[in-house]
Amino acid sequence: MPKLGESIMEATILKWLKQPGDKVEQDETLLEIATDKVDSEVPSTTSGILDSVLFNVNDVVPIGAVIAKINTGNGGSSQLSSQNNPQDYQPIFEKQEHIETIPFQPVQAPVTNQPSPNSSGPRFYSPLVLKIVQEEGISMTELEAIPGTGMDGRVSKKDILSYLENRQHASVKSSKSAQPSVMNSDEQQLVVSREQSQGRSDAGENENRQVATYQGNIEIIELDRMRKLIAKHMVDSKHTSAHVTSFTEADVTNLVMWREKVKSEFEKRENDKITFTPLFIEAVVKSIKKFPWLNSSIEGDKLIVKKDINIGMATALPNGNLIVPVIKNADQFNLVGLSKKVNNLAGAARINKLLPEDIQGGTFTLTNVGTFGSLMGTPIINQPQVAILAVGAIKKRPVVIETAQGDSIAIRHMMYLSLSYDHRIIDGGLGSTFLNAVAKELENWDVNRNF
Numbered sequence: 547m548p549k550l551g552e553s554i555m556e557a558t559i560l561k562w563l564k565q566p567g568d569k570v571e572q573d574e575t576l577l578e579i580a581t582d583k584v585d586s587e588v589p590s591t592t593s594g595i596l597d598s599v600l601f602n603v604n605d606v607v608p609i610g611a612v613i614a615k616i617n618t619g620n621g622g623s624s625q626l627s628s629q630n631n632p633q634d635y636q637p638i639f640e641k642q643e644h645i646e647t648i649p650f651q652p653v654q655a656p657v658t659n660q661p662s663p664n665s666s667g668p669r670f671y672s673p674l675v676l677k678i679v680q681e682e683g684i685s686m687t688e689l690e691a692i693p694g695t696g697m698d699g700r701v702s703k704k705d706i707l708s709y710l711e712n713r714q715h716a717s718v719k720s721s722k723s724a725q726p727s728v729m730n731s732d733e734q735q736l737v738v739s740r741e742q743s744q745g746r747s748d749a750g751e752n753e754n755r756q757v758a759t760y761q762g763n764i765e766i767i768e769l770d771r772m773r774k775l776i777a778k779h780m781v782d783s784k785h786t787s788a789h790v791t792s793f794t795e796a797d798v799t800n801l802v803m804w805r806e807k808v809k810s811e812f813e814k815r816e817n818d819k820i821t822f823t824p825l826f827i828e829a830v831v832k833s834i835k836k837f838p839w840l841n842s843s844i845e846g847d848k849l850i851v852k853k854d855i856n857i858g859m860a861t862a863l864p865n866g867n868l869i870v871p872v873i874k875n876a877d878q879f880n881l882v883g884l885s886k887k888v889n890n891l892a893g894a895a896r897i898n899k900l901l902p903e904d905i906q907g908g909t910f911t912l913t914n915v916g917t918f919g920s921l922m923g924t925p926i927i928n929q930p931q932v933a934i935l936a937v938g939a940i941k942k943r944p945v946v947i948e949t950a951q952g953d954s955i956a957i958r959h960m961m962y963l964s965l966s967y968d969h970r971i972i973d974g975g976l977g978s979t980f981l982n983a984v985a986k987e988l989e990n991w992d993v994n995r996n997f
Contacts, residue, residue: 547607548588550581550902555700556608556672557581559601568596576614579607580771584869584902594618606674606703671701676778678706686785772867783929788969791924792978796985797947798940799959801825804993812997816882820997824884826912826937827857829987831877834910837980839972841909843930849971858908858928859888861895862917869895870928872908881997916940922962932971935984938962961988 547557557579564576575587576596597615601607671679671689679689684706692709694701760766769777805820812820834841834855842851855877858870871891873879879887894900910931915923916939923936940961947956965981 547579547609547611547613549609550579550586554581554609554902554906556606557586558606558674559603559613560585561603562599564596566596566598570594570596570616581902584900584905585898586902588613590616592616592618606672672703674703675701675706678703678710680778682710684710686782770865770867772869776868779929780926783926786929787927787932789924789927789966790969790972790974790977791964791966792974792981793922793962793964794978794981794985795960795962796988797945797958798961798988798991800993801988801991802940802959804991804995807993808997812885816885818886818889820881820885821888822937822940823859823888823912823914824881825991826914826935826988827859827873827876827884827888828881829984830857830910830912830935831855832987833980833983835877836983837976839976840933840967840980842932842971843909844932844968844971845930852909854907854909856907856909858905858911858931859891860911860913860925861892864896869900869905870908870911871895871900871904872906874907911935912937916961922964924964925966927966927968933965933967933977933980935981936964936966938964 550557558581560578560580562577564570564574570576570590570593572591572593573589576590577588579586579588594616597617599614601611601613607613678684688709689701692701692705693699694705696702696705801822805822805825809820812818838851839849841855842849844850854875856872856874857876858872860868860870862868871894873884873887873891876884876887891900891904894904908928908931911925911928911934913923913925913934913936915925915936919939921941922938925934925936927934938961940959942957943960944955945958945960946953947958963981963985965977965984967977
């Protein structure tokens, strides 16, 4: 399993594209894997015959583990190709050097370095663990209290299953030992009534869980993996941060006029289109430099202010899902560089070619709800960030403007902006000041600037 990013320690196998006995060429795709929201393809590192696969579909595999063996020797392809079952297949090669492997040796972290359940630092949970947690109804408080035996104290599948087994045994033992030794008739009658009531309640819950009835003309659609992850991420964010949203509006007439003036020349010179998104990102970057707390995260009782400005941009996918590619060090790009990064990442997202590192490390997120005609929105914070900015649709409206001759009414290009921020650290004063700073950057756009 190849290295997929600094913080990624495991991946889930989605699909094997080759089977034991198949011939594979170097750099030919062997399998598809998933990490968080990104699906990736793993190419073969050599040419030969696929001897065996060591993990099945949906298995969660640690980075560096051997996932397949390829016979690079000559003369064995016909016999290898006749084998279909990897468990029944016996390798015909004689020399160990014919097998290309990457041995995986897990490092056991010292117990003293493992994060304790009371640690204030964030804990990583694999997709498999989170799936079990969701299915078994384990709360985040319970999950954080479970000691992990995996690398860096992470909770593994074994840990979560052991916890469930112990919890079940403890529940049974508790119910048996909870009988009072002496009860009068009134107490006995009260206990019986409670047990009968609880029994009816449990039976009703089980019945509702087992049998779901629907009325009318309906269609039942199973949520795909990405939508389930998005749903969990959004719910977890609402449980984590104290969300507050502030609104403002901006007169972006100068911005619209400038883009209209330069877009043809830009496309001719750069062989790429210039959209509004890089213009918004530039304004956000300038404002973050004035108010760095908006580019931070909270870990326990500590505020971690990020010096790198990595802007995530929410991107809608053709299947209706959403993903957030990240422009790393956005403050180091000029407008042309930002435009190319925006277009490249958005294009890769739409054809499912994003790499795992393309969605990691974001420190602030921008979402353009105006793309689909929305005037404004109340976005949910992308954890572990503390703020997210939504820009609405640009509409022409009659507004009052101040001129040297006095107030007058003019047709202007207006846009609403909304900022959702974590009230645990960002107060209304700071949030609103930052939001208005972004609006001023857009309103004061220089119509004579070069791109």
